[in-house]
Amino acid sequence: MRLKNFLNAIFAAALLALPTIGAAQTILTVSTPEQSATYTLEELLALPQTTVVTTNDYVDTATTFQGPRLRAVLEPLNIGPDASLKMVALNDFSSNVPSVDAFDYDVILAVLRDGEPMSVRDKGPIWVIYPMDDHAELRDEAFNGRLVWQLKTIAIE
């Protein structure tokens, strides 16, 4: 009985591990004209994490978002606060975001929403989140357009 339980547990663990192995694919590319860096979900989760609890126009109530700071993926490529970031989503929607936002505020690349990874259907796998509840000035319409969901690449041209 005990052995059977144990085997079941191993099986379940293997089943749970499977999609993780399958998902070990690049979900974010950050590039400058000189170089580029790629990240998997695991790599993003391995970076120092920041939690932002905030509302925005696209959620019903205050929601907990977790992920690395946008700054954390810009700094390895020496992207300073005076650049313009072209953020491209999975559906090829793109938005130009001044990189100074990442240095002025804790803008995060949210990969967990309420502790769960986000599916593509639910604006995942990466959603750019501004801490709008902590800074009244971020509630301006101009920042709404910078909440890029289904983020695929960040590029400097």
Place this chain on the structure above:
Amino acid sequence: MNGKSRIIRAVLLVVFVGAVLFGIGVVYKLSDRVDNIQTAEQSDPLWIGSQLQFEVLRLEKELSEVVLGLRPPTDVALRFNIAWSRITILQEGKLARLLKSFGIDQTVLSDLEQTFQTVEPDIAEFTSQELTNDAARQKAAKILAELEGYDIALRNLLVALAQAKNSTLSEFRTGLLSLSHVIAYLGTTLLILFGIFVSLLLLELRAAKKRESKMRILAEEATSAARLKMNFMSVVSHELRTPLTSLLGGLSLLKARVGTTLKDPAALKLLDVADRNGNRLLTLVNDILDAQALSEGKVSVKRETVDLNDVVTTAVENCQVYAEKLGVSYAVHIPQEPVITFTDGARVTQILNNLISNAAKFTSAGDVVEVRLTRISERARIEVTDHGIGIPADLQPDIFTPFHQINPGTTGANKSSGLGLSITKQLIDLLGGKVGFTSVEGDGSVFWIELDLLSQSHLAKSA
């Protein structure tokens, strides 16, 4: 302030408060409106809706391409998920609230979601890549068939959204229009407030002017009364002096003639009393005339080089007789050298007479009044020290103003006009000197005057 202006003020104040309240109300309303405008301009739902339509079309296009064999079915799942995400976006957060407030029929969204759920297993098979190309094409065609009809439904949703958006915009426009009215009201209110403020100011100004002119009339009346009094006094004194002089002259002649022959001591005593009181009256009259001349600036000063040693000696001699009668003697201390000043000797003598006779008057019999002349660098100082009743501290500030004399009751026998010190002060001011005193009640007083010495260079020049 009369009743009418008070009523006007009250009315203005009420209007003022009313206007302020109205202004506050308008501003409050204004911020409400601004909030509305901010809501209206945020998150264009039309754009989000069109994104849904766009993604469904892209999904259909990709499926069609799979059916035609133009591309492998691997990416279909991603397109499917993206299209689905557009549905969830419309069902969550502000957009869901907006759609609800617009009252738009959202059944197309739930229908589409249901259809997505039914085709989801088929899509999942695409990703597993175990399908043959033919099977994949068949599946894609089947899914396409399921999606049939949503193009039009989605277009209708967009049309409804556009209409709702338009009506919001027209509301917004109406809001703007009423806003401009409100601003006009606000401007008028401000103008009214300004007008009220100005009229209140004018009222206040007029009242102040009235008050001022009233005060001026009062002050003029007061000064003219004082002048009249002074004039009257001086006229009376002038008129008194002439007969008084003749009286005194007659008296002294009479005394000289009968003084040696008259044997009745009582009659002689009467003559003395008459002479003394006549002299007192003359002093009083002279004081009044001096005071009047000083107050009108009619006193002229004849400056010449004067040795203050002589002045002090003369003044003490002048008062000697008067002091002896009171049983008071003088001790004079003068330096062994000349103390030369450039001043009016007669006026300084008059001042010293005043101080020295005062000292005799206010000290007790048997006392020695000290008169001391000293040089202090470039100034000469004359001090008159008595050991009499002194001056109470509370009377000291007024000592140099006219008609002030301490304790007239106990000094009844030595009564004077009370003008002496006031005249002294005005005279010394005229001469450019200083006068002052220190006094302790019961211990006596020290009165002093100071005058500039004639400088050596000046001496040399005149020599």
